[in-house]
Amino acid sequence: MTRKFFGTDGVRGTANIYPMTADMALRIGAAAGRYFRNDGSNGHRVVIGKDTRLSGYMFENALTAGLTSTGMNVLLLGPVPTPAVGLLTTSMRADVGIMISASHNPHHDNGIKFFGPDGFKLSDAAEEQIEALIASDVEPAKAANIGRAKRIDDGRFRYAERLKATFPAGMRLDGLKVVVDCANGAAYKVAPEVLWELGATVIKVGVDPDGFNINDGCGSTHPERAAQVIRDTGADVGICLDGDADRVMILDETGAVADGDQIMALMAARWAAVGRLQGDTLVATVMSNLGLERFLDAKGLHLKRTAVGDRYVVEAMRAGGFNLGGEQSGHIVMTDYATTGDGLLAGLQFLAAMIDTGHKASVLARNFDTVPQMLKNVRFTAGTDPLATKRVAASIADAEIKLNGKGRLLIRKSGTEPLIRVMAECEDDTLLAQVVDQIIAEVAAAS
Missing domain, CATH: 3.40.120.10 (Alpha-D-Glucose-1,6-Bisphosphate, subunit A, domain 3)
Known part of the structure; x- marks a missing residue:
């Protein structure tokens, strides 16, 4: 089943433009409420957190209305990080957690992310079932069974x-x-x-x-x-x-900036040295630099790659029993401590390494030499598919021939924005720029 609303990380879009409207948030809340309150009792809970976007107030209220209309009791956390919602979903014995955020996007965007009762993000199958409920007429609870809403003041503490x-x-x-x-x-x-x-x-x-x-x-x-x-x-x-x-x-x-690849390299090496790295494996996405893979290989460690999106990293970690993973973009997942990426937690682990080793940040943040990598984005018009055109397909095929044995190419649609992402790696800087720019030009012409 093709998901209509859910992308790689929940539902996301421009606030007050479909599907990120108050009416749609109410319907999403009602559908989620019906999905999780499946036994008709009134003891079900949902925790809701949000970031600091102005539209967060609107979506918080709309979701609360939808959820309580189906008998769910809502616990409002206010502004808290996404990993706090994953944590508090489990510690407060909630059936579901919801984070209202568009992550790194600008203020005019917003999104709705779901966590299951185990604190992990919902599976594709669960999101598909919620989508089916959104499209149907969700039966509201009887008047005596309407849910309650309560503000939780100490969530961040x-x-x-x-x-x-x-x-x-x-x-x-x-x-x-x-x-x-x-x-x-x-x-x-x-x-x-x-x-x-x-x-x-x-x-x-x-x-x-x-x-x-x-x-x-x-x-x-x-x-x-x-x-x-x-x-x-x-x-x-x-x-x-x-x-x-x-x-x-x-x-x-x-x-100088160290991205997620460098942070994961440091942590993988440190954990492996004391026998903490489960399966001697780090889980990362197809976007992670080839230099990270070479670094791990040299230490006898393994890199397992997944599709882009921290939820796919977590799924692979859970399936394989691994405890460290993440993305080049800075999602660092440590399932010994958390159910999702946690930037502050990763930052604390880096600081602990500084104290433990006595090294400066510049030493710990440069674990391997990166293979030259170029990533460019092209915005496309909604409803079009530039990647389906013959000229774009031919350009990609030509680039793959040029890079054969010299590097790698990755073309994908963003799961959160109407963007085509073109990424390539190659030791030859001139060839790298040539193949990326030729694809970008054809995608732009087709958009």
Whole structure:
């Protein structure tokens, strides 16, 4: 079955434009309520968190109306990171968790992500069943069985305590000057609090959300501002989160950026050295750099690749019994501690490595030489399929011939935006630019 609303990470789009409307959110809430309240009792719970987008209020209220109309009891967490929703879904014994966020997208977008009672994101099969309910007329609960809504004021504090519990016992961050960029998003309070409580000198960036400035020139997708603050203040390290704090980029003391591949390489090597890396395997997506694969091979470790999307990484981890995975974009998943990507958790693990080894961030953040990689995006008109045209197909085929034995090519549609992503890797910079640009030009012409 082809999913109409759900993409690689829930439902996402521009706020107040179909399908991200209040009416649709109400229908999604009612469908989810009917799916999870399948025995007719009134003891079912759902926790709802959100980031700092203005439209979050609208979707929070609409989802609550839909859920309570089917008899679900709603627990409202307010602004919390996505991993906090996964955590609190299980700790509060909820049947389902919902995060209202469009992650790293600009403020005018929003999204709805679902977590099952085990704290993990819903499977494709579950989302398909919810989609079927959205398309049908969901029967509301009887008046006496309408659900209740309650605001939970200490959600972020519960999450903060869980984070600190993952940090090595007795270890402190005294003497470490840390820049933390919260992208004016969901972690704008909890991230600086956790770092300060662990002893760090904290320099805050992106902690003044106004409903419109989430991810705007800050955070993991725009680390330039934090890099300058590091250089200006002489900070030791920077932690750049995205809007819902499920991904991270680490900045060293010079302001240079380490992406998810470098962070995973560090953690995989450290965990393997003490026998913690289950199956001697790291799970990552097809986007991860070839240099990461070579790094792991040299250490006798394995890289298992998946489709793009942290949910697919987690599915492969659970299926294979692996405990470390993630994405180049900064989703780092450690199932020993969390059910989904957690940027602040990954940042804390990096800081622990700094304290443990005594090395500067620049040493720990450069674990392998990357193979030159180029990624370009082309926006296309909704309803069109540029990849189906003969000229684009011919251009891709020609590029694959040119790269044969010299590199690799990956073309895919974004699961969250109307974009065609063209990525290639090759040791020859000239050839790399040539094959990417020729495909980009044909896709643009067909869009």
